[in-house]
Amino acid sequence: MAEPADDAEDGEDKIAKKARLEQLEPMEIVQIYTDSYHRSMDMLNIRHPSIEPRASGHIIEQIKMTQDIIDNGFAYEVNGSVYFDVVKYNSSNNYGKLSGRVLDELLENTRDLAGQEEKRNGVDFALWKKAEPEHIMKWPSPWSLGFPGWHLECSTMSAKYLGDYFDIHGGGMDLLFPHHECEIAQSQAANGKDPVKYWIHNNMITIDGQKMSKSLGNFITLEELFAGSHKLLSQAFEPGTVRFFILQAHYRGTLDFSNTALEAAEKGLNKLLNGIILAKKIATADNSTSNIAKLREECIKAISDDFNTPVLISHLFEAVRITNSVNAGEESISKDDLKSLNSIFEDFAVDILGLSKNQNQQGDNLMDPLMDLILDIRQESRANKDFATSDKIRDVLSKLNITTKDEDGGTSWSYEG
């Protein structure tokens, strides 16, 4: 059973600056960002974590872990600050095993930087820092009035809520070193264990091939993406489209956002979702022209192969192709296979990838009878060869984002709100 925990980093600096600027309490700023983050996650159909602990609520645990590391001889205190002794740690452990760094090379490379003079070596990192007078968020500790080091919060909170050895730790590739490397060192130094079984690092995002950065002016927020309010975007993109777009690339590769790529994703997703809906109502035959069981195996293989979502999606499009071909009378499917086909869509597209049609057109008391009436009138004019009227109806509906399709049994419609 997965027990997701999302670590809300509510540390100093940016938050403190913002708080001074807005004349609010630091924790009010944290709340504003947390709320906005939750809204975006909800829209993207991302499930809520079981717990979202905050670093500032776990000062006691962080002080204890610091003390444990000192007691075990892997940290030292200087002027009220406590530093992790990386060189000593490395003599009995392997600092760099996650990121592939070699300590000797790191030591050679370390530059002389301000604020380093307290440390024995440049590679050492702070477990506890004594606060300067202007520092807003600070707490008493055995060493000083201060605040915990950055790497410590993850170690203490994950250990508290997930146990001191848990299955999966995620995060961006930019955190691999030094942050995650230090988490391992802290856990080893405190209790002699690796904290994590599997590390999953996702790659970074680029915009039109360039890295996303505020200075380049190509920084796009999720809110802007959903609203279409950015100069690089020609339109708003549904959260579902953004989700699908992200899943079409592997998480370990860089993801390149662009307007054209998002437009392509929107069309592709539409095709997929229409296929899923259609598969629920196509006719069955005595036998099948496609191997549905094999298709399911391919899907399992793809997602089992380091979450290869792009390959999984390519198999789902094969399922859509089969659905459409059956619908067009060019292929056939048995009753059992259709059931299996629908469960492929349900299991992989809906449950695993979290893709589903927006519920803005089903069972509308006003829309449905109105559309029945309009399409009925159009059908009559077509029967009378009054194509001027029938085309006018179709054109106006099209402008309202209602697409009509003339099929054998009548005209169907769909609304892309």
Place this chain on the structure above:
RNA sequence: GGUCGGUUGGCCGAGCGGUUAGGCACUGGUCUGCAAAACCAGCUACAGCGGUUCAAAUCCGCUACCGACCUCCA
């Protein structure tokens, strides 16, 4: 400068030594009153230069670009 990773067709994006990835766009065909959708077919690439191999987008080397990290920033 150091370490690591990337460079795939018009665009996005899989691929881990031999087989059509997939999506979008485009072209032709079927269907349609005309469309749309759908189906069928076509376009079919691996940064450059060498090397290994019966066989390389895939392995090795060099070059050129791009990026991440190495900045007590969470």
